[in-house]
Amino acid sequence: MQIVIALFDRFASLDAVGPYQVFTHLPGAKVIFSSERAGLVCDESGSLALRAEASYQDVPSPDVILVPGGPGQAGQMAPSPLTDWLIAADKTSTWTTSVCTGSLILASAGLLAGREATTYWTAHGELGRLGATPRQERYVFDGKYVTSAGVSAGIDMALALCGKIAGDDVAQQIQLGIEYDPQPPYSAGSPATAPSAVVAALSAASRFGRD
Amino acid sequence: MQIVIALFDRFASLDAVGPYQVFTHLPGAKVIFSSERAGLVCDESGSLALRAEASYQDVPSPDVILVPGGPGQAGQMAPSPLTDWLIAADKTSTWTTSVCTGSLILASAGLLAGREATTYWTAHGELGRLGATPRQERYVFDGKYVTSAGVSAGIDMALALCGKIAGDDVAQQIQLGIEYDPQPPYSAGSPATAPSAVVAALSAASRFGRD
Numbered sequence A, B: 001m002q003i004v005i006a007l008f009d010r011f012a013s014l015d016a017v018g019p020y021q022v023f024t025h026l027p028g029a030k031v032i033f034s035s036e037r038a039g040l041v042c043d044e045s046g047s048l049a050l051r052a053e054a055s056y057q058d059v060p061s062p063d064v065i066l067v068p069g070g071p072g073q074a075g076q077m078a079p080s081p082l083t084d085w086l087i088a089a090d091k092t093s094t095w096t097t098s099v100c101t102g103s104l105i106l107a108s109a110g111l112l113a114g115r116e117a118t119t120y121w122t123a124h125g126e127l128g129r130l131g132a133t134p135r136q137e138r139y140v141f142d143g144k145y146v147t148s149a150g151v152s153a154g155i156d157m158a159l160a161l162c163g164k165i166a167g168d169d170v171a172q173q174i175q176l177g178i179e180y181d182p183q184p185p186y187s188a189g190s191p192a193t194a195p196s197a198v199v200a201a202l203s204a205a206s207r208f209g210r211d
Helices: A013-023 A071-076 A081-089 A102-108 A124-129 A153-166 A168-177 A196-205 B013-023 B071-076 B081-089 B102-108 B124-129 B153-166 B168-177 B196-205
Strands: A002-006 A030-035 A039-042 A049-052 A064-067 A095-098 A139-142 A145-148 B002-006 B030-035 B039-042 B049-052 B064-067 B095-098 B139-142 B145-148
Touching (some): A002 A013, A013 A049, A013 A153, A064 A102, A145 A153, A168 B196, B002 B081, B013 B049, B013 B153, B064 B081, B071 B102, B081 B102, B095 B102, B153 B168
Parallel strands (some): A064 A095
Antiparallel strands (some): A039 A049, A049 B049
16 A cells, blocks of 8 residues: 655645654555655755655555645645646545645645535635635545644544554554553643633734634 | 754654654744764654754754654664763753653663653663663653653653743644644553553564563
């Protein structure tokens, strides 16, 4: 099973590496980072560079596609080399997935039209404008399309997807293997639970405004 | 504030990138990946390669040191270029931290002698043999030494550390910024909650045996 994670300039590193760490323990899976051109791709801060070992053309028909988000999402909307590849690769994929604002890229490629999906918490309105039906969920399965909420949600989505692909026992082994027993020191991970001043500060800084 | 994440061959990617994603949003922080030599460093599966932009010699006095774990930990125990650097850099660091079996490297360098610390759930016995006092906690602060449980625990530890460095409000903004509202699809992230067959399978595969 080939799993391709698409990278682009200014992606959010945890969007890609959270699911990667999960998938890399999936029996029989080969995870490949790809980008428009093979080579190093820098994240949103520029301090992290991940190697894309393949170009999009090198991996025309993955079994699983994963598109991360991050500030660079805005430069990847259709038409772009990424969305051209997505439209073609999606025709034969078993699962087409995203993390955070990666779902905006899927939607701009026309892959989420009329489908339920989720995204980063400030981008639900934008996802709706792109033709999907936004859902306030950690991750959303709609047919073969699986979208996740912001950044860290990709870990939850990837574990759930491993359960669908390989069964609950394997997914639970992967969860224990990464000791994923989260204990955040604050209850600030959702706009529903974070202090209102924290929500206001992040909303004000959002590229998408208040939704 | 300079934060240096030490990389080595066969590290666990999420050990490094989880905290990286948190620290990169810390105001005034510059995060640098370093390794024995600057260049690409491959993770445990070999499919992921991260760029170390600095050698250890290039970053002799970080404010914060982070050592990840992973299967490659066994090759980094003292004496090694990594532990030589750690012993020197720790003399001036404000915080010396680890994720997963990274604490075994800190302990082998003599930095955790008599201190309370934690590590990957199968490695508590080994941590004790190396002179630390193992604690069954998600992360443990003992003076300036901060150690975390396995792989994903580095996210929790990094958020807690950001709270100590920059205050609760900043740490909560970072948490909401990465939408860290974890909702694992299973309750299998700890040996205390995972099904016994899952615990047995992982224990049998552990490099450290049953502790």
